[in-house]
Amino acid sequence: MEEIKDTFLHPVVPLDFQNNYRVGAYLQRYLDGFREKKILGAKCSQCGRVVVPPRKYCGACNLVMEEFVELPQEGTLENFTVGHVTLEKGQLNRADAPYVIGMVRLEGASNSLLAKLDVAPADVKTGMKVKAVWKDQVEGEYTDLDCFQPA
Amino acid sequence: MDRKVAIAGFRMAAAPDLETTRERLVFELSKGLLDDLGIDRDAVDNFVLCSNDFLDGRTISHVFLGPPAGGYMKDQTKVEMDGLNAFIYASMGIISGQYDVTMVLAMSLTGSQVSPYLYFDYSLDPTYDRQLKLLNELSAAALEARSYLAANGYPEELLDAVAVQNLKNAAANPGQARRIEGVSREKVKGSPYYYEPLRELHCYPPTDGGCAMLLVSERKAEELTDKPVWLLGMGRSTDIYFIGDRDLSTSLSAAQAAQRAYAMAGIKDPAAELGFAEISSPFAHQEPLLAESMGLLEKGKAAAAYEAGDTAVDGGMPLNPSGGPLGGNPLCAAGLIRVAEAARQLRGEAGENQVKKADKALVHGQDGLCAQQSAVVILGT
Numbered sequence: 019m020e021e022i023k024d025t026f027l028h029p030v031v032p033l034d035f036q037n038n039y040r041v042g043a044y045l046q047r048y049l050d051g052f053r054e055k056k057i058l059g060a061k062c063s064q065c066g067r068v069v070v071p072p073r074k075y076c077g078a079c080n081l082v083m084e085e086f087v088e089l090p091q092e093g094t095l096e097n098f099t100v101g102h103v104t105l106e107k108g109q110l111n112r113a114d115a116p117y118v119i120g121m122v123r124l125e126g127a128s129n130s131l132l133a134k135l136d137v138a139p140a141d142v143k144t145g146m147k148v149k150a151v152w153k154d155q156v157e158g159e160y161t162d163l164d165c166f167q168p169a
Numbered sequence: 170m171d172r173k174v175a176i177a178g179f180r181m182a183a184a185p186d187l188e189t190t191r192e193r194l195v196f197e198l199s200k201g202l203l204d205d206l207g208i209d210r211d212a213v214d215n216f217v218l219c220s221n222d223f224l225d226g227r228t229i230s231h232v233f234l235g236p237p238a239g240g241y242m243k244d245q246t247k248v249e250m251d252g253l254n255a256f257i258y259a260s261m262g263i264i265s266g267q268y269d270v271t272m273v274l275a276m277s278l279t280g281s282q283v284s285p286y287l288y289f290d291y292s293l294d295p296t297y298d299r300q301l302k303l304l305n306e307l308s309a310a311a312l313e314a315r316s317y318l319a320a321n322g323y324p325e326e327l328l329d330a331v332a333v334q335n336l337k338n339a340a341a342n343p344g345q346a347r348r349i350e351g352v353s354r355e356k357v358k359g360s361p362y363y364y365e366p367l368r369e370l371h372c373y374p375p376t377d378g379g380c381a382m383l384l385v386s387e388r389k390a391e392e393l394t395d396k397p398v399w400l401l402g403m404g405r406s407t408d409i410y411f412i413g414d415r416d417l418s419t420s421l422s423a424a425q426a427a428q429r430a431y432a433m434a435g436i437k438d439p440a441a442e443l444g445f446a447e448i449s450s451p452f453a454h455q456e457p458l459l460a461e462s463m464g465l466l467e468k469g470k471a472a473a474a475y476e477a478g479d480t481a482v483d484g485g486m487p488l489n490p491s492g493g494p495l496g497g498n499p500l501c502a503a504g505l506i507r508v509a510e511a512a513r514q515l516r517g518e519a520g521e522n523q524v525k526k527a528d529k530a531l532v533h534g535q536d537g538l539c540a541q542q543s544a545v546v547i548l549g550t
């Protein structure tokens with residue numbers, strides 16, 4: 019058969035649907051804590067693990083975590099990466115300027131929080147002490163906890 | 170295993186842009202494989218397809234891909250994870266005695282028609298990680314890379330060594346999508362950072378591709394191939410989703426999946442008994458990380474192993490002699506392509522990249538951020 023040059027069709031996919039999600043009682047407590055600039059975690063009564071943000075279930079014990087605990091606002095930068103790209107809606111682009119994101123282990127927590135770091139890429143080091151920085155106006159949203167900076 | 174499973178044949182395709190349609194790719198892989206084996210679709214009693222609805226842009230995507238695969242009016246199911254899971258699922262149907270001949274086929278057009286990175290964006294927790302907009306496939310991989318390097322005291326140059334070895338192997342493998350002539354550490358180091366410490370050439374290239382494979386019972390293997398490759402063991406494990414809960418310097422899922430596969434295959438000392446491994450390592454650091462976790466390399470000695478050439482095609486434990494995912498990584502098909510590449514080695518058909526000790530091999534597949542899920546199979550002649 020003769021070779022046919024085909025057309026490349028661009029999205030006509032009806033994917034503009036909107037999925038709505040209830041955050042659940044545990045993330046709601048976390049966000050409510052933000053209104054008072056508090057960071058809450060959940061503690062497992064069996065293994066004693068404290069996870070932040072709080073989750074209803076301890077995966078290791080397969081139990082409901084019933085205790086909320088307030089965590090200190092300071093912790094250790096366990097790990098970090100300097101981003102040179104942005105990735106939005108599947109598209110990879112060069113970032114305007116390098117930026118730092120990292121994993122912060124708050125004192126007393128059993129897991130780490132992924133967060134923006136307000137620190138120059140040249141100065142960031144694993145193991146450095148960092149503290150939470152809040153927005154002036156807190157509204158019970160994830161963005162209230164703006165970033166972490168060197169303590 | 171009461172009943173044995175053999176790979177009777179396979180077809181692969183991979184390129185940055187295959188200039189094809191999803192249906193045509195599926196038809197060409199499936200029909201091509203049936204033609205290679207001199208059979209038609211009547212000889213196949215089960216079809217297991219592996220695609221992803223988000224990447225396909227239509228739900229229940231095998232509705233459209235089943236007919237070109239030849240699966241019309243057959244038992245036909247879909248696996249929406251990595252192709253190695255489809256391979257394991259297909260094998261189970263033969264081990265159970267329900268089927269004798271199963272076509273397993275995995276594909277995606279994540280090179281030319283949809284961004285591969287969307288796959289992980291859609292997999293993120295919508296009530297948390299998607300809201301924070303910090304986590305994506307590349308930032309997660311970079312955090313894992315730094316965690317691994319730091320925990321073992323490895324220099325960033327280990328990533329360059331892994332990438333050069335893989336890209337050299339890929340350049341010598343005509344089936345690979347990314348084939349760079351004259352690749353060097355300088356060239357890898359000269360590629361731009363995505364997220365430190367990962368540079369462009371430490372990361373997989375967006376790839377179109379697919380793989381069709383015919384799995385058969387022992388009875389059918391005698392009819393269909395004189396070079397059967399046997400499934401000796403398999404195992405899987407799924408770690409927790411949240412990367413902040415995990416020790417990213419190692420892979421619990423790969424370690425557990427491998428232990429389960431070794432137990433089934435009767436392997437006591439994997440580093441000594443296995444001839445080589447095909448590992449789903451879409452990022453350079455993952456190849457040594459996963460190899461250490463699965464007992465293929467000694468923990469803490471990976472940098473020395475790469476420097477000494479132990480992991481090269483002619484080394485003591487060749488890793489990804491095909492060039493691995495750094496040479497091409499079509500999502501969904503990735504793990505099944507690793508199986509086919511291992512089978513090519515075991516059949517002695519790997520050309521320039523042929524390893525010497527090709528009698529038993531490990532194949533690893535993964536899904537989720539930082540190999541949250543791992544699948545391992547052991548293959549042998």
Ligand SMILES: [Zn+2]
Binds near residue numbers: 063067077078080
């Ligand atoms: Zn617990």
